[in-house]
Amino acid sequence: MDVRKSIAANPKTNSQILFTLSHDEKAPVRVAVAANPNCPVSVLEPLSFGRVTVRKSVAANYQAPVQILERLVNDVEKAVRLAASNTLAALDDKDPHTGML
Numbered sequence: 001m002d003v004r005k006s007i008a009a010n011p012k013t014n015s016q017i018l019f020t021l022s023h024d025e026k027a028p029v030r031v032a033v034a035a036n037p038n039c040p041v042s043v044l045e046p047l048s049f050g051r052v053t054v055r056k057s058v059a060a061n062y063q064a065p066v067q068i069l070e071r072l073v074n075d076v077e078k079a080v081r082l083a084a085s086n087t088l089a090a091l092d093d094k095d096p097h098t099g100m101l
Helices: 002-009 015-021 027-035 041-047 052-059 066-072 078-092
Strands: none
Touching: 002 015, 002 027, 015 027, 015 041, 027 041, 027 052, 041 052, 041 066, 052 066, 052 078, 066 078
């Protein structure tokens, strides 16, 4: 699992591998996929409906679409709501010229 988790966390991992790892039986691997800054929306979307730890990871991903984050702000789990709120707040603070946080 450690190898799969490391691959899932690597920003250079391609989207097809991330898609495959997003279906891994081990939650820590799926959490790493959800946290990957280069994870495609098509992978983040289904992960945003996963178990709490995975949803929290999606909610903390600055690359997650606002639409997903806005839904996660209303999640049943406080930790997910907080992560989504913090991410949305940080995105609001982005420099409009550079796009940097």
